[in-house]
Amino acid sequence: MATAVETLAPPATQSGIWSWITTIDHKRIGALYAITGFIFFLVGGVEALLIRAQLAVPNGDVIDPELFNQLFGVHALTMIFLAVMPMGAGFFNYMIPLMIGARDVAFPRLNALSYWIFLGGALLLTSSFIFGGAPDAGWFAYAPLTSEQFSPGRNMDFYVLGILMLGVSSMAAALNFAVTIINMRAPGMSLLRMPVFVWMTLIISALLILALPPLTVALLQLLFDRHYETSFLSPGGGGDPLLWQHLFWVFGHPEVYILILPAMGIVSETLPVFSRKPLFGYSAIVFSGMAIAFLGWAVWSHHMYTTGLGPVQKSIFAGTTMTIGVPTGIKIFNWLATMYGGSIRFTTSMYFAVAFIALFTIGGISGVMHASPPIDTQQQDTYWIVAHIHYVLVGGALMGIFSGIYYWFPKMTGRFLGEGLGQVHFWLMFIGINLTFFPMHFLGTAGMPRRIYTYDSGMGWDFWNMVATIGALVIGVSLLVFIANFFRAMGQKPTAPNNPWDAATLEWATTSPPPEHDFDLIPIVRGRDPLWFDRDHGHAPAAAPDSAVHIHLPPPSYYPMMMAVGVLLLAVGPMTHLVLTAFGAVVIAYSVWGWALEPTD
């Protein structure tokens, strides 16, 4: 075996675009995910700014209604599928193998495939703006508005095929991370010694693996309705539009936990480190995460209170929805208890983590409010719901992600993001978020409906809409500060030591940034906070082996990229010509064959 390794050793050069295309290194794929996700985050942000510009004053005419409809749908799709999920995936990719003491994920090439299919799906979805119009029926795409009769353009085809591709990508990634976490842990790392971020990733993987199939079926039904003459969802042909809502929200509600649990995992890492205290109630947080994931399956119909479910069903779903607040509350109190009595360092990462708790709590409380069907009936389709979702996703998920960015940046790049600019970024963003989204509560209670492209003066909505638009601009400025901070940091020399924050988890046991093989020696885990345990019990880090020892890594591969091109062709076919689908299938078959025969040892 050893002789075979020599001939198949990865190329010496580790730079150039070809090395990125063929890379199967989880750290590079993580970086690709994170950067792509951030770019799409900016795209989604521009979409949001256009929406806010249109709504700033009554009877605004910045954009026309057709474009407005496209923008609010694509803004949601971009932020959910192309920004927050991939930025979370960036952390999974980069950090999970390091945190569990592994040299890579279980299936490195599958990991690359996930990224390339994601990129293809993201480009397909976004390219709709150029090719005849973006999806304009909201991210939930309620039937029968999406049928060929009511959406005759290609807009909704981009939706169906883009989301199908993104689903395939997420599925491949979730399978990969589930196996990696279950099977690739370093010696001594039992399940209940895993960092909470790893736990949350495992739970998210389980959610994706089980939630994506119903969405896939719903999308296929829509695709067949639009192109192959079925009428699953059109009442005209005997179909049932509520079928779409059920299948969509059976995916859609677990999806919101897929978006928020990474942030919960991240702050469960940063809060203890910057409080210099082990996480309070580790088991309670882990089991609360599982309870949230489990209950997340039993709450989907709270999106459908106004569809005439009947009193018994409404009561049950109201009960489960309120119940899900309990494990969430347990987590919040455990984070507070982690900080209590700690010796807190107020770094930028810590600011974001604390703001996460505060803002997520506001979003959580407004969520429990509309768990009640009579209240929800009043709030349905008003800006109150917009306020809720943005407090949870921007105040929650995004603040958590920024806490992670400031925390792990030295590990990923060897450089520190500036604390001064970081504070400016934090305060601008914190103020901007509250300025944008808190007034939406008032607008919602004043009866302003979602998704309207303009409104008349004299409804009592003028002032708060202007405030929200100003807030959105402040968020935009804060992101410019962050981008400046990023480029400033990247221009500096890498000076970060292995463990600059005195953190407890294994990713800090290797160099910053880590070598391609992650660890010279696979670490041995003796406790829940391994590095603190070893420090306090006098275990010196194992001596690095002789540098001449060759650590075998699988060679780079271009098959993942090739197969993703095949999947893209497969998806474009139904919109253009089925010849492309057939050609895509051939490319996929060829890639599978080459992939299977490619030596990896």
Add this chain to the structure above:
Amino acid sequence: MAQASAVEHHPTSTGTDNRKLLWWIFLGSECLFFGSLLATYLIFKGSLAIPPFPTDRIVDAAALVGVSDAAREACHSIGNNLFECEGILDVPVTSQSTFVLLMSSVTMVLAVYGAQNNRLKMMKLWLLATMLLGLAFLGYQVFEFTTFGNEGLNLSSNQFGASFFMLTGFHGTHVAVGVLYLGSLLFASFRRSGLGPEAGFHIESAGLYWHFVDVVWIVLFTVLYLIPA
């Protein structure tokens, strides 16, 4: 397993091979996929208004307005403005194809046995047999779909047609992918290096998928064909 020592792998936390764990979790996800399709079928089954119907049913004349001639032929008047429509499902024929698919699981087991015990001729023979049985099942399905089409059932005829063809069609696609999967393994086994030292593992993985597709069919056959309306 006998072949486990032939190729050394990194030890895993659970002791199970990563690839096998991946297969199992993936099949768990597939359950939700077929579950959602089956749920769709069952939802519409209760509210079918126009023929063709899966099983015999009596309807009034209003239900026959606008249906295709082929579907109308299966309905005859029993007076009182009522019509009895013949069910379209042919349980005896589909029982045959079900038997064929079940037998393919037996031959698959024999192929896995051959691969794991290094009896390569036996492995190739039974792989071929499994493929042929899979192809026979697909042949039955083509026959069934064609017959149904002639009797007026298609994707747009009614909700039964849409959900039936979508459900069994995706199952058939899974069988077809399985045949290609087994075919590529069979093809690869004729190379000089054969399937390599992990032949047993590769065939076993394919078998896992094959048996799963078979089990799904048992559920579908029971729910679609055997449980009466």
